[in-house]
Amino acid sequence: MPATDAVVVGSGPNGLTAAITLAQAGLAVELFEASEGIGGGARTDELTLPGFAHDPCSAVHPLGIGSPAFRALPLAEHGLRWLQPDLALAHPVPGRPAVVLDRGFQATVASLGRDGHRYRRLLQPFADRWDALAAAFLRAPLDGFPPHPALLAAFGVPGGLPISALAAFFKESGTRAMLSGLAAHVIAPLSTPATGGVAMVFAAAAHANGWPVPAGGSQSITDALAGYFRLLGGKIHTGTLVRSIDELPPARAYVLDVSPRDLVTIGGHRLGRKYAARLGRYSYGPAAFKIDYALSEPVPWLDPDCRRAGTVHIGPSVPEIGNALKAVQHGRPPNPPFLITSQPTVVDPSRAPEGKSVFWAYGHVPAGWPGDLTTLMEKQIERFAPGFRDLVLARSVRGPAALEAANRNYLGGDIACGAFRGTQLLFRPIPVPVPYATPDPRIFLCSAATPPGPGVHGMCGWHAARTALRRVFGVSGAGMTRARMTEAIGG
Ligand SMILES: Cc1cc2nc3c(=O)[nH]c(=O)nc-3n(C[C@H](O)[C@H](O)[C@H](O)COP(=O)(O)OP(=O)(O)OC[C@H]3O[C@@H](n4cnc5c(N)ncnc54)[C@H](O)[C@@H]3O)c2cc1C
The missing domain is CATH 3.50.50.60 (FAD/NAD(P)-binding domain)
Structure with missing residues (x-):
């Protein structure tokens, strides 16, 4: 033996x-x-300067x-030990306060304006039964009869929709942008079936357990x-x-x-x-282009809620997010890119020397893309956090080839x-x-x-x-x- x-x-x-x-x-x-x-x-590695503890890949864990x-x-x-930022997510939108996701629903509903109650009606049944939903989802689809079939069927109706269709049920452009940003995590066009379900899972997870680091x-x-x-x-x-x-x-x-x-x-x-x-x-999908920053201060977001969130999505409107995803599918770099950013120092100051911050951002690019997205990414961050570039002490930049070389x-x-x-x-x-x-x-x-x-x-x-x-x-x-x-x- x-x-x-x-x-x-x-x-x-x-x-x-x-x-x-x-x-x-x-x-x-x-x-x-x-x-x-x-x-x-x-x-977690010191990718930039001594004392700055960066996450080269995942950072946020709904x-x-x-x-x-x-x-x-x-x-x-x-x-x-999980640490919960005040807000799971903030999604800044021009001309009005950011849309946010919180544990519970209060801040989210308040930030969604006319859509608050409709949003809550859609998500609360699934947030309340997150454990059952997770047990039903986090398994192989053909592995016998699913647990909690009624819950799954109720989820499947809106969840099977493309996010473009699900978002259309809401009136406010901010709600639609926030939901599209959640779906964009899977780097597929907004018209892709079941991307509505992706957004709903991330949102329900935020309301049930938060998005901790x-x-x-x-x-x-x-x-x-x-x-x-x-x-x-x-x-x-x-x-x-x-x-x-x-x-x-x-x-x-x-x-x-x-x-x-x-x-x-x-x-x-x-x-x-x-x-x-x-x-x-x-088939393998499009790539990420990722930058880890050591900053002399926290990110100077214009919107105060963005300063309290562990994750900030940058994609001010559905057309902008949709165009970024479409460009990537057609083999072009996005301009402007949709960005997923993470700022763990808001809840864990031990990640950087006193008063300083670690921050990461990634955008989507075509698979194997050899170019450099840094300038476009930083231009996009500056739209919502003017003065950001002046705070950069060091950056670690990784495109598709470097990501593959590491893993x-x-x-x-x-x-x-x-x-x-x-x-x-x-x-x-x-x-x-x-x-x-x-x-x-x-x-x-x-x-x-x-x-x-x-x-x-x-x-x-x-x-x-x-x-x-x-x-x-x-x-x-x-x-x-x-x-x-x-x-x-x-x-
Ligand atoms: C930039 C970025 C940001 C992300 N952000 C998040 C996030 O915030 N939250 C989240 O939940 N997820 C996030 N993810 C996704 C998450 O990290 C992955 O989905 C997850 O790590 C997958 O886990 P895994 O065990 O399948 O594979 P991996 O974590 O990829 O691990 C595979 C391991 O196998 C090793 N390996 C592979 N082939 C061989 C071989 N032939 N011989 C020996 N060793 C081998 C690799 O070196 C690697 O260590 C992110 C990923 C990236 C890159």
Whole structure:
């Protein structure tokens, strides 16, 4: 018998959650990571100047705090502490106060003017039942009868709409811009089906649990997961790029937090030609262009609510956001770009030397785009925060190539590890009931290229590990992990 029961490749939130789930079942688990540091898209580094703790990738965690997988783990005991900014999101719009998202609904409804009550009627039923909604969503679509079918059906009617159609139910241009900005996270045209559902999930998450940042940065999530994994006896090896199963220790199961491209390479002939060809047709989406800033002061937003929000979206109108997304789909850089920005220092001053700030912003660009979006991004920030450029002490700029060089899962700079289009709107990487399994009964995929897709929530890892436990190790119902999950999500 091999000394190692299961091997996990990749230490992103999904790889670590998979490793923990396997180790909780009493298995001997080893994890291999290509980078020198662990965490994939959940890391914190001094990218610019000493004392400035930047998140190179994820910073804000509406899906993390609401994740059934994370809530079933003792992450607080391993140092994870969520910090809630006053406001989850502010979306500045010209000529009037910013539209905001808060926990609860009061500030949001007040900021939406004539749309406040209609918005609340749409979102409150889902915010109130966030745990049930998360349990229904954060799973594979074809994996048996869904839990909470009535809730899911009620969500599906507005949620299945393109955001362009859902936003049209509202009168105020600010409401429409805010909802379009939420949907733009998936970098798809506003006419894409189900982008209404994307906006509704982000909004409901804000009202239910907030959009928190982890104290100290996203690395704290990784360190808590890794700390618990090690406590369970797990071993982590860094600086090891895996190119083939043959390079790994003999084991009964291999669970891979990698892109479909790397799955084909690593699995090789074991996966069979047909499956490899289907993965070869998996489509990757547009890219991000990301800048991390060290600032001498907080961002000088004109709108006071923007100074209290953890996240600020910059896209003053639906046409402007729509044009930015359309340009990217047609292979052109956006002008002006739609920006997602994050300012964790508003709630965590420990992230920068006294009085100073860390701030990140990213825009969307075509996959593999070699240009520099810095000037256009900063022009856009200056529209809503004049004087911003004067506060920049240092910046770390990463376009698509640099993002991919730092993490192989971001092919061409696609931070979602797969496009939000066609069958991939629902099914990743291919439409099968158990997308975590492959034709080789020992090999499983657990990255964001599987349901429920991108974000720091660990659910892809949890599902993949459960599949491996059931199929390879005969642990029915994934043993105690299922019991813990049930306890965490309340039935
Ligand atoms: C700029 C940016 C901003 C983001 N903002 C947010 C946010 O605010 N909130 C949020 O929830 N999400 C955000 N995301 C998305 C989020 O980071 C990802 O969806 C999430 O990290 C995916 O987790 P994962 O475990 O599937 O993969 P990853 O986190 O990408 O980890 C994969 C790991 O596997 C390793 N690996 C891959 N192939 C191999 C191999 N062959 N051998 C060895 N190791 C390998 C990689 O090095 C990497 O460490 C952001 C991403 C980016 C890039």
